[in-house]
Amino acid sequence: MKLEERLEAYKKSFQKQAPKEAQEIMHRATEDLRNSGILARTVKVGDMAPDFSLNNTRGQVVALSDLLDGGPVVASFYRGRW
Amino acid sequence: MEDFTSQGATLVLISPQLEEHNRIIAEEKKLTVDILSDPGNEMAARYGLKFQLPEDLQKIYMQFGIDLPAHNGDDSWTLPLPARLIIDTDGVIRYAEINADYTVRPDPEHTLAALKAIGSL
Numbered sequence: 169m170k171l172e173e174r175l176e177a178y179k180k181s182f183q184k185q186a187p188k189e190a191q192e193i194m195h196r197a198t199e200d201l202r203n204s205g206i207l208a209r210t211v212k213v214g215d216m217a218p219d220f221s222l223n224n225t226r227g228q229v230v231a232l233s234d235l236l237d238g239g240p241v242v243a244s245f246y247r248g249r250w
Numbered sequence: 251m252e253d254f255t256s257q258g259a260t261l262v263l264i265s266p267q268l269e270e271h272n273r274i275i276a277e278e279k280k281l282t283v284d285i286l287s288d289p290g291n292e293m294a295a296r297y298g299l300k301f302q303l304p305e306d307l308q309k310i311y312m313q314f315g316i317d318l319p320a321h322n323g324d325d326s327w328t329l330p331l332p333a334r335l336i337i338d339t340d341g342v343i344r345y346a347e348i349n350a351d352y353t354v355r356p357d358p359e360h361t362l363a364a365l366k367a368i369g370s371l
Contacts, residue, residue: 171357179353182361190310197307200352207330208346210298217337218296220287222264225273230262230265230286232337239258240368241337242345242361245288245299245330249275249323 217243253358257365259336264276266291267328289323294330299348303327334361336368344368 169177211217221231235241254261263285265272274283291300303311303318308329309328311318319325334356336345345364 170359171355175353175355191315193306193310194311194346198351200299200304206298206299206301207348207350210333211335211343211345211346212329213346216341217335217342217343218293219289219341220286220293220296220337222288223269224284224286225263225269225276227269230284233341235262236337236339236341238259238260239325240260240339240365241255241339242259242365243322243328243333243335244261244356245294245297245335246263246265247329247332249271249278 253362254365257369259365262286264288264293264330266294266322266328268321272319286305288330290326291328294328297330297333297335299330301329301331303329333343336361336364338368350355355366 219232221229224230261283265285266288269287272287276285280363288294294300318327331348332352333342333348338344347360350362
């Protein structure tokens, strides 16, 4: 099953289980976020990517500009492990 | 992951979690890519991705045992929008898949197709 299909199936099974009020709060939060116009204020194709220097898990500083010396970079922003 | 590398690209994950929590993910999932720590979502903010969870949602998270301040090391209850970006060697963003719904993750197939398209120009 493609990732999108699996996520949809997971969402559907979650929606059956989680308390209704919690689901409404989550749904409203996502809708408010969408309506806030945040998507219009993100970086866009054609923009320069802000450079970053961030720590990896081995105590090293990783800079975007250094990575780009070796080729293109796929940067994935993600919320974490929960 | 290997597919991205075969295109000559480096993949990095960026999360607001403390390094120690990122390290746990890296070990659990046996990741070969770097997870970078972005405290307080400062870099996410520069990319226009930072948002704050409303208070009623914060309470829900705590009820589900999701303690964001403990994971992220700050009280802001902010997160990055899930985003996958391809940045070329000139530092220009050539592809951006960004979603206001954090349950929707970018499909790796889309990213790979975009990478190949950029590489063939």
